[in-house]
Amino acid sequence: MESTLGNALVLLAIGMITVFLILALVVISGNILIKIVNKYAPEPTKKLTRASRSATGTAPEVIAAITAVVETVTGGHGKVERINKIDK
Amino acid sequence: MESTLGNALVLLAIGMITVFLILALVVISGNILIKIVNKYAPEPTKKLTRASRSATGTAPEVIAAITAVVETVTGGHGKVERINKIDK
Amino acid sequence: MESTLGNALVLLAIGMITVFLILALVVISGNILIKIVNKYAPEPTKKLTRASRSATGTAPEVIAAITAVVETVTGGHGKVERINKIDK
Amino acid sequence: MEVLNKLYEMTAFGAIGEDPLTLVMLALALFLLYLGIGKRFEPLLLVPIAFGVLLANFPGGHMSVTPSTEIIEHMTILEIAKEHGIMNMLYYMLIKTGLLPPLIFMGVGAMTDFGPMLRNLKLAFFGAAAQIGIFTVLISAVALGFSLKEAAALGIIGGADGPTAIYTAIKLAPHLLGPIAIAAYSYMALVPVIIPLVVKYTISEKELKINMKEQDKLYPSKVKIKDLHRTKIIFPIVLCAIVSILVPSSVPLVGMLLFGNLIKEIGSDTNRLMVAASETIMNAATIFLGLTVGATMTAATFLDKTTLLIILGGFIAFAISIFGGIMAVKVHNLFSKKKINPLIGATGLSAVPMASRVANDIALKYDSKNHLLQYAMSSNISGVIGSAVAAGVLISFLS
């Protein structure tokens, strides 16, 4: 029984150390990653637009336009869930 | 062979009794259910609207509006299959 | 080793003969099929229209109309991926 | 020369020469494809079944289902796939286990609306009478020499419900699965022919003109549903409890049907589950069910007298079920002031919503204002419950 409690305490130590260690590494390497990617990123303005559209493949202005139409038609109750583009 | 036929007759009896019994219970308990739910249902008019919209999460007038637009555009050949709402 | 090479050569012969034979049969029977179907096909103009709409169940003019609307709204970036009809 | 010889051995010509009945099966596959595509008989199932027959009957393709043996039933999935091919793998994993029919029932539930049934609850009772075809054909089949299990699997065709028929066949007489599935789905497709045929000889013109809406005005029902949404959510749970306590062996079918219905009625909160049940799982299950059921039909297993008797018996079971439903309404009308159109009994069959549409069309032919679709849907949907319950009774006693 006692040794089980001992094991539980060891688990507490190892578990919390690991979790803290990993999330510390995530923070550090995430920052390094951002710096490296920034270094190779082209002029920020153009790039940021490209980045934000790539998730759905549709430019934000277009999304805004479609959303506006749908909201007008539906009185704000319908929402655009996804806009798919087809292959050319 | 004869006992097989006998068994088949027993099955006929049990089967039809069960089916009639169950559907009778469905009718009875369905009526009881309706009465109980009615008892706790708020003012009917408002509630019915809420009920009918909850299936798709969209109010009937909105559906009618969307449907009308699509029918106009498609000359009555396209139909609105489903209107999804996204989480806020 | 030698007999393995021999087997490989036999495979080359059988494989290429089979592939040529099958694709020749495909060409021949495809032509026969087209002729047979043509024989029983009604007046071509009407039929071709029916054929082209059956894939999506929507007439081409309707598709054109919907597509035009969507393209206008999305500035050409959104495309109509599929038009479904619901059962009556 | 040796090359040509080997080439010949690779082909299916030799095997077809040895067993020319295979050609009959290929012709049958083409005929079923014609029914499914050209005649539009339940294409969602007949097309995959027919293609399964086609694939199964090219010897050497290893795409036919091997009849069950002690050995194969204890093999692992990989062993079955390696020795008997992927079609057997799918069959022994999805069909023989009885998995797909309950999954399809879940999808059916997610597409079923109990609204019409709740609005005309009394009519649901007539879904019971239309199960009589199941049991009368069972008795006849026993008299003709079928075993009790086979007879029950044959009789269930009269329930007019595809997944129920397949589930019962899997449980009681898996060797008859192919012809039973074909018969069930073919006759379901033929409902627009069979119902008018039976109606013609059993219902008088005066009865056909009974107008349900006018009867409702004359003798209005006391119960009005005030909160349909909430009622429709609680109803499948109540229904599940009733059926499960009385006939537990029907739970895999009825329970899954009602689970599917519940996640549909809850609405947007469980929309993802509803989509999975009624589309993702349903559509994939339909493909695999069709192909594997088709692949059970080879010359050796299909072409015998039994198949003919099943095709014949299935038709009779259908007809008697319709007849039973009609008679039950007639008996009711003898004792009640509020008359019911006997067509409502005919739709107790199942085959939702085809049977109701056919009944509606017949009624309109005699009186262009007599729309009884919503009434017919009540007994129609209850017929699905009815035949699943009947299947549960049969499985409970015979398996």
Next chain:
Amino acid sequence: MEVLNKLYEMTAFGAIGEDPLTLVMLALALFLLYLGIGKRFEPLLLVPIAFGVLLANFPGGHMSVTPSTEIIEHMTILEIAKEHGIMNMLYYMLIKTGLLPPLIFMGVGAMTDFGPMLRNLKLAFFGAAAQIGIFTVLISAVALGFSLKEAAALGIIGGADGPTAIYTAIKLAPHLLGPIAIAAYSYMALVPVIIPLVVKYTISEKELKINMKEQDKLYPSKVKIKDLHRTKIIFPIVLCAIVSILVPSSVPLVGMLLFGNLIKEIGSDTNRLMVAASETIMNAATIFLGLTVGATMTAATFLDKTTLLIILGGFIAFAISIFGGIMAVKVHNLFSKKKINPLIGATGLSAVPMASRVANDIALKYDSKNHLLQYAMSSNISGVIGSAVAAGVLISFLS
């Protein structure tokens, strides 16, 4: 008379009479349905779980999961289906193998946006402190007599992550799967109640008014993301490498989460995969997970003291995790000029995005301009990684 006797034997009345505790389970199922439908507690999982409990507890339906034995673990799928029914087939194929939680994690990944975390990377660190509830409850459970494995599976409820809790329970204490899943999902649904409760006793009004945006203006971060798209593609790969090398046993969870995230971030090139991960596979997996986990709960396995202790222990683990996150922020604030709102620590729990929304609402109550949702999301998402890592550690040492 004989007919009536047989009829009675077919029903579940006899079995229920023998084991009336079954009625308690049925009542529990109805209560869970009420929570899921009426109270909207995580309906996507509680409704299938509750219906699974319902189906499992009608004796004779063969829809309950049989507790694992040496024999059943070595049976083929078909053998399990034939002897124990399809629910056991699904359980032993999808749950007992540990397959579904990683598949669900893949779907979660395909729906997760690491953007808020990348924009406030430092806050991700507080996702670590909120795992303390897992280990403290583990110790308490051991003290109460649970085995180490059971205690670990109980403690993981404090990770506030459903699939992680289920995965850990499968690996360490499968006999406790049912109550652990119920507790995990119920408390996740109760996050809007539990977080305010803990906050009330631990965070002062002055702390609650700390405005993250103003702190950002006072002490601006040096790093600005110039190419978010590319960063979000590389980040899951880096994250996967870090976690996999340090805690390889968490790869089935974390690796699949990050794969799902990667195919989402790539965009249109892998859109088909994203749809499969976040909809097709995710939705079907949710149905099967819910039904089978529910079906593990029968009177014999569920109704004992252990279940009560799990329900209680799970609550404590939740509360301590929130407390741990809050304390870590307070310690940080002692040493740093740039202050962090302790609510950011409370959201280290997991339960994305519910915890963040709750924290945001609390902050807005004290200062209507203090929007901290984006900040909370950072520790919130890192809390998911944190609890998966904690699960990996436990599995690595105890299985």
Next chain:
Amino acid sequence: MEVLNKLYEMTAFGAIGEDPLTLVMLALALFLLYLGIGKRFEPLLLVPIAFGVLLANFPGGHMSVTPSTEIIEHMTILEIAKEHGIMNMLYYMLIKTGLLPPLIFMGVGAMTDFGPMLRNLKLAFFGAAAQIGIFTVLISAVALGFSLKEAAALGIIGGADGPTAIYTAIKLAPHLLGPIAIAAYSYMALVPVIIPLVVKYTISEKELKINMKEQDKLYPSKVKIKDLHRTKIIFPIVLCAIVSILVPSSVPLVGMLLFGNLIKEIGSDTNRLMVAASETIMNAATIFLGLTVGATMTAATFLDKTTLLIILGGFIAFAISIFGGIMAVKVHNLFSKKKINPLIGATGLSAVPMASRVANDIALKYDSKNHLLQYAMSSNISGVIGSAVAAGVLISFLS
């Protein structure tokens, strides 16, 4: 101290230190991710394959596929999952059984349009010549010391069809599955590089300028399709019969392809099946195929001379297949007044529709009015049938 020691043992550092080649595999995974994401080489398959390599090569994650042994082949699914992890479970259930490639072929069929092939049926013949790379590389590989089975699996890369290559490798040389899949998909992605390369050295400018539309006007074809819809429905059935009778062992691939095509061409009646085949099943199968194939590649199985020879041999097989197609057209042109652009031969390769687009682009470079896409699609699609038939021949003789 003891804690730190245990902590170290939990990590993968020790295992990586013992087998540093693992790092090479991790680097390979990153390189494949770069090809798939950055270079957009067949991302739908290369990304999951690459991630599979990544997951498999973190020691301790239990996510690598264990090479097949007598013992593992006879274990049940649960036994495999418990002893070897979920990746092996998926591999032995979905890949080793040969299930996924036919399912993917069903999806490919549901996305294939035989219209261009039917309109230029004669050109389909050139899909045969482009299989020569398969058999010539087979012979070379045998000469280099590969076994016949291995040589056949290597040669099939020249068929330029991913699922066919994987299916053949599973049946004939499963230990080479990883590199064969990588080579097949990489070269398919490199078609825009390889075709121009071969074309440059084999087709003269005069030949490249042959305008198919003008040839059609000069020598018009006698057959005009009057009812394309009906023709496209019957064609897959006829095609299935021809292939199945002559090469039954290709039925699992070709039969499923044509079933997929049939349910697409029927239209709205079988729309649900088409969606299941081309989306639900296809997308999920692609994820599982990619991840598990990737997971077969560990340092021990991948890093040897054989892999290099496969990468090299695959390239040669590709090039010879393109060469064969081109030569067949040249021979045709010697004997016919109606000339065919040799680019049509080059697209006999498969790799639909990439090869056709590349050929079209080359033709347009030499004559901006020479659109031959529709013509190229005919031999391109027939190349898929051609390589599936070649695979059937090889499997039939060697397995």
